[in-house]
Amino acid sequence: xxxxxxxxxxxxxxxxxxxxxxxxxxxxxxxxxxxxxxxxxxxxxxxxxxxxxxxxxxxxxxxxxxxxxxxxxxxxxxxxxxxxxxxxxxxxxxxxxxxxxxxxxxxxxxxxxxxxxxxxxxxxxxxxxxxxxxxxxxxxxxxxxxxxxxxxxxxxxxxxxxxxxxxxxxxxxxxxxxxxxxxxxxxxxxxxxxxxxxxxxxxxxxxxxxxxxxxxxxxxxxxxxxxxxxxxxxxxxxxxxxxxxxxxxxxxxxxxxxxxxxxxxxxxxxxxxxxxxxxxxxxxxxxxxxxxxxxxxxxxxxxxxxxxxxxxxxxxxxxxxxxxxxxxxxxxxxxxxxxxxxxxxxxxxxxxxxxxxxxxxxxxxxxxxxxxxxxxxxxxxxxxxxxxxxxxxxxxxxxxxxxxxxxxxxxxxxxxxxxxxxxxxxxxxxxxxxxxxxxxxxxxxxxxxxxxxxxxxxxxxxxxxxxxxxxxxxxxxxxxxxxxxxxxxxxxxxxxxxxxxxxxxxxxxxx
Amino acid sequence: xxxxxxxxxxxxxxxxxxxxxxxxxxxxxxxxxxxxxxxxxxxxxxxxxxxxxxxxxxxxxxxxxxxxxxxxxxxxxxxxxxxxxxxxxxxxxxxxxxxxxxxxxxxxxxxxxxxxxxxxxxxxxxxxxxxxxxxxxxxxxxxxxxxxxxxxxxxxxxxxxxxxxxxxxx
Numbered sequence: 001x002x003x004x005x006x007x008x009x010x011x012x013x014x015x016x017x018x019x020x021x022x023x024x025x026x027x028x029x030x031x032x033x034x035x036x037x038x039x040x041x042x043x044x045x046x047x048x049x050x051x052x053x054x055x056x057x058x059x060x061x062x063x064x065x066x067x068x069x070x071x072x073x074x075x076x077x078x079x080x081x082x083x084x085x086x087x088x089x090x091x092x093x094x095x096x097x098x099x100x101x102x103x104x105x106x107x108x109x110x111x112x113x114x115x116x117x118x119x120x121x122x123x124x125x126x127x128x129x130x131x132x133x134x135x136x137x138x139x140x141x142x143x144x145x146x147x148x149x150x151x152x153x154x155x156x157x158x159x160x161x162x163x164x165x166x167x168x169x170x171x172x173x174x175x176x177x178x179x180x181x182x183x184x185x186x187x188x189x190x191x192x193x194x195x196x197x198x199x200x201x202x203x204x205x206x207x208x209x210x211x212x213x214x215x216x217x218x219x220x221x222x223x224x225x226x227x228x229x230x231x232x233x234x235x236x237x238x239x240x241x242x243x244x245x246x247x248x249x250x251x252x253x254x255x256x257x258x259x260x261x262x263x264x265x266x267x268x269x270x271x272x273x274x275x276x277x278x279x280x281x282x283x284x285x286x287x288x289x290x291x292x293x294x295x296x297x298x299x300x301x302x303x304x305x306x307x308x309x310x311x312x313x314x315x316x317x318x319x320x321x322x323x324x325x326x327x328x329x330x331x332x333x334x335x336x337x338x339x340x341x342x343x344x345x346x347x348x349x350x351x352x353x354x355x356x357x358x359x360x361x362x363x364x365x366x367x368x369x370x371x372x373x374x375x376x377x378x379x380x381x382x383x384x385x386x387x388x389x390x391x392x393x394x395x396x397x398x399x400x401x402x403x404x405x406x407x408x409x410x411x412x413x414x415x416x417x418x419x420x421x422x423x424x425x426x427x428x429x430x431x432x433x434x435x436x437x438x439x440x441x442x443x444x445x446x447x448x449x450x451x452x453x454x455x456x457x458x459x460x461x462x463x464x465x466x467x468x469x470x471x472x473x474x475x476x477x478x479x480x481x482x483x484x485x486x487x488x489x490x491x492x493x494x495x496x497x498x499x500x501x502x503x504x505x506x507x508x509x510x511x
Numbered sequence: 512x513x514x515x516x517x518x519x520x521x522x523x524x525x526x527x528x529x530x531x532x533x534x535x536x537x538x539x540x541x542x543x544x545x546x547x548x549x550x551x552x553x554x555x556x557x558x559x560x561x562x563x564x565x566x567x568x569x570x571x572x573x574x575x576x577x578x579x580x581x582x583x584x585x586x587x588x589x590x591x592x593x594x595x596x597x598x599x600x601x602x603x604x605x606x607x608x609x610x611x612x613x614x615x616x617x618x619x620x621x622x623x624x625x626x627x628x629x630x631x632x633x634x635x636x637x638x639x640x641x642x643x644x645x646x647x648x649x650x651x652x653x654x655x656x657x658x659x660x661x662x663x664x665x666x667x668x669x670x671x672x673x674x675x676x677x678x679x680x681x
Contacts, residue, residue, distance in 0.1 A: 168575075172568040175561050176534050179541055182558060190554045192545040220611045223645060393652075396641030397660050399618060400634045404668055407630065411674040416622050424615055432530045450557040457556060 002131060003355050010359035013059060020060045020364060027067025028371050032379045034068070035075020035088070037405065042072035042088070046334040050341070058342040059357060063364045065335055066318070070122060070368045072331075073274075073311040074376055077114040078383045081303070082107060083398055084218040086210060089444055090274030090310035092437055093282035095214060097295060097302030104298050107387055108238050108380075112245020113300050114307040115376040120249065121260040121308035123369040125315030128264050130362045133319055133351065143269065145455035146467060150476040151269065152445045152452065155276040157483040158283040160438040167487060170435050177439035180204060181446015187454045199414045203447055208406035208415040210443075212422030213429070213436050219398060220427050225391050237384040242377060248300060255285050255301045259308030266309070267316025274313035275444050279437065281309030287486065315365075322358055323351050513580065520580040528576035535569030538562045617641060629679035635661045 014020060027049075034045035045068050053061035076091035081098035094114060101110035143151070160174035161167060183193040184203040194200040227235060249256065259281040266277035285305035286295040295302050321332050323346075339346055344354075351358055386394070406415030429436050460466030467473055512523045542562040545555060621637040628636070638657035647653055669676040 168568050168571040172531075172534065172565060172572055175565045175568065176538065179538055179558065179561055179565065183541075186548075186554055188551070188553050190545070190548040190551070192548050192554075192558070193541050220614060223610065223614065392642060392645035392647055393656055395645070396638045397656075399641070400621075400638055400660065401664060403618075403621065403625075404630065404634070404664055407625075407676070408668055408672050408674065413622070413625065416625065420618055420622055423618070427611065427615075428530050432527050453557050454553055457553065 003359075006355035007359050007363075009356035010363055013356060013360045014363060019057065020063045020360075021367075023056065023060050023064035024067045024364070024368060024371055025375070027064045028071040028368065028375050031068035031071020031073075032075040032375065033071075035072035036078040036379075036383060037401070042069055042331040043334055045072060046331055046338075050334060050338060053338050054341050058344060059360055059364075061338050061342065062335070062361050065338055066314070066361065066365055067368055067371070069314055069331060069335075070311075070365065070372055071375070073122065073314055074115055074118040074307070074372060075379075076310075077118065077303075077307055078111065078380070081110045081114060082383065082386045083394075084214060085398065085402070086214055088274075089206065089210060089440075090278050090313065091306075092210070092214065092275075092440060093278040093306035094303060094310070096282060096306070096437075097297070097299050098306075099218070100296070100298035101300065101303065102387065105235070106241075106298065107384055108236075108241035109245035109248060109300070110303055111380040111384060112242040112247075112377075113249045113303045114245075115242075115373065115380060116246040116249035117256060117259070117304040117307035118311040119369050119373045119376070120256055121263055121312035122314065122372065123366060124257070124260040125264045125267075125312030126362050126365045126369075128261070128312075129315040129319050130359065133323055133358065133362075139268070142472060144470070144473075145452040145459060146470050146473040147476060148269070149449060149452035149456050150473050150480060152276075152449045154476055154480040154483060155280060156438070156441055156445060156449075157480050158280060160435065161483055161487045166433060166435075169433065170438050173429065173434045173436070174438035174442045177442020177444075178446045178449060179442075180439070181443040182450050184447075187447075187451040199412075204443065205406070205410050205415050205418045206444060207409050208402075208418040209422040210440055211402045211406065212419040212424075213426035213440055216399075216402075216419075216423030216426050218430075219395050221430075222391050222395055227387065227389075227391055235387050237381060237388075239377070239381060242380050242384070245300075246373075246377070249304050252301050252304050255304045256308050258284060259305040260312040263309035263312030264316040264319075267313030268319045269316075274310040274317075276441070277313045277316075278306040278310040279441060281305040283483075292490075318361075321346055322361070522578050522580045524576045524578075528573055531569050531573040531576070535566055535573075538565040538569075613644065614641070617644065626677065629677050631661050631665045631678040631680055634665055 030045055030049065031042065034042065046065055049064065049068065053064060056064065072088075073090070076086065076088045077094050077098065079085040080091040080094040081102050084095050084099040086092045086095050098110050098114065101107065156174045156178065160170035179193075181203065184201050185191060191201065262281040262284060263274070263277045266280060267274060269276075282295075282302055282305045285301050286292045289295065289299075289301065291299075317332050321335060336346060344350065402419055403416045406419040407413070409415050410418075426436055429439065456466075467477070512525050514521055514523070539562065542555075542558060545558045548554065617637065617640055621633055624633040624636070627633075635657045638660055639653055642653055642656065665676065665678060669678065
């Protein structure tokens with residue numbers, strides 16, 4: 001499993017030169033900043049620095065890029081917690097409990113929790129990667145279209161059923177998102193749902209849609225308040241509270257470890273990565289909690305689960321990038337471009353021929369964990385000041401920032417228009433109590449689900465018994481069914497546990 | 512909206528009903544659009560079953576908009592289900608909804624203005640108009656905040672990004 005001679009060479013590589021260490025701090029700061037600014041995600045940051053990596057040696061270049069990735073992983077949590085604005089798909093679940101905590105004046109603690117969970121998960125993820133890089137890569141190779149299709153459906157079902165009180169609305173929101181996600185060219189080249197707009201041929205721009213769906217409803221709602229945190233005394237920026245949040249994260253070791261493992265495993269699946277892992281880890285934490293009702297209302301475990309999963313996804317995606325040469329995301333693709341610029345091709349041969357280099361990258365990331373903790377606390381201290389800005393000033397600035405970020409992502413007005421359309425849709429969805437996250441995950445996975453289903457159909461020739469020959473797909477399908485049935489089971493168990501004459505609240509009678 | 516049916520009062524949450532029907536309507540339109548592109552099985556492999564499922568779910572969800580009201584009185588129409596204090600769905604106050612629609616309109620005007628005024632001037636005017644709409648009356652705030660924000664963000668993005676950012680100045 002671990003090649004100790006290569007590990008010793010890797011330590012030699014890292015200690016033999018100061019150059020790889022020089023790039024960690026700037027990389028971390030760029031990552032944190034780009035993560036905290038909606039619309040400027042990891043892929044934008046990596047793409048921007050790509051030309052500079054040409055002037056570095058390969059190890060320094062990759063360490064620089066992973067430092068940006070690491071900083072970005074936590075940076076996205078800052079707007080998610082402070083403004084309910086997930087700057088990336090990986091920070092969606094962070095908003096669920098992070099923002100309620102911020103509104104309750106626990107922004108310092110929430111950011112501290114997120115930072116500690118990110119740093120811990122990052123470290124654990126790379127430990128797992130160090131020990132299992134080969135195994136993970138082989139496991140991913142076993143996932144074919146049927147498995148990918150069922151994994152995506154499972155992710156969707158988990159999110160749709162998160163809101164146990166309105167399963168039908170959850171499923172409708174998920175299916176609606178799935179259909180929205182298939183707009184544009186189909187896998188076989190048919191054009192659907194574009195209404196004649198060529199800009200939709202490649203589908204709906206995801207991040208502007210996501211910003212609109214999540215942030216806008218909250219922004220429109222916030223206009224009624226004077227400050228994000230109503231209580232003036234709770235608006236303080238307090239280092240002690242940030243550090244207490246950091247310490248608090250370690251009071252939930254099972255949530256931390258489960259989130260990290262889910263992150264690594266799902267992060268290794270190309271095309272899914274942190275987008276699904278954070279939602280899956282959140283859902284798992286809620287499902288196994290003694291008090292699931294407290295989730296979504298500011299439960300610190302929710303922040304820990306989401307942040308640990310999205311941060312450890314980096315290690316998972318690095319596994320497929322290094323071992324298979326397959327980028328799991330846009331950021332991975334930019335990293336692969338850096339590989340190409342240095343005439344290096346990721347894949348099984350890279351692992352066997354340059355094991356020392358692979359280990360050096362992994363070991364450098366351990367060090368980055370401590371750098372993240374140190375710089376992250378400083379960054380939080382500055383970012384927490386957002387709660388001191390009156391809402392009447394904050395809301396238009398966030399809206400304008402979202403429009404600018406959307407423009408930056410698409411390079412034309414398609415991004416801002418998408419943001420606006422989904423902002424209006426999001427407001428109506430929240431108003432009528434539809435889980436927006438289900439639509440988002442459907443939107444993210446729509447194209448992939450259709451492509452994998454088509455490939456499954458082509459492989460099986462339409463014969464459903466084909467699935468019987470795919471035990472992994474069957475296993476995931478069982479998990480999918482359990483995820484759908486679980487909320488109903490819990491509801492019935494709860495109902496049978498209650499005294500008979502308790503009346504159901506009027507609102508709950510609706511589906 | 513309320514109506515009597517078989518001697519019993521029925522309340523209908525019209526906003527909730529129309530929104531569910533709007534989702535269902537879009538899904539059905541999407542199926543027809545996909546079918547007009549191609550009726551090939553592979554084109555409709557996911558879309559057709561998904562739309563059928565969506566329509567069934569819309570029926571279940573929409574049924575929730577109709578509630579028997581034995582007392583003949585209750586919540587006002589248009590009020591959505593499952594309210595919580597921090598959600599806009601709790602806003603049965605019409606003025607609150609109109610205010611949100613007003614800001615949505617302002618956001619739409621901002622987007623329309625960008626190609627004509629550039630991101631800098633349009634952003635400046637949008638932030639200033641929002642501040643004004645939310646009750647800010649101090650002139651130095653109405654001018655200073657949009658000016659600083661526009662300068663830092665728009666020109667910051669312009670300096671950082673390799674794509675052309677349309678601006679009127681600079």
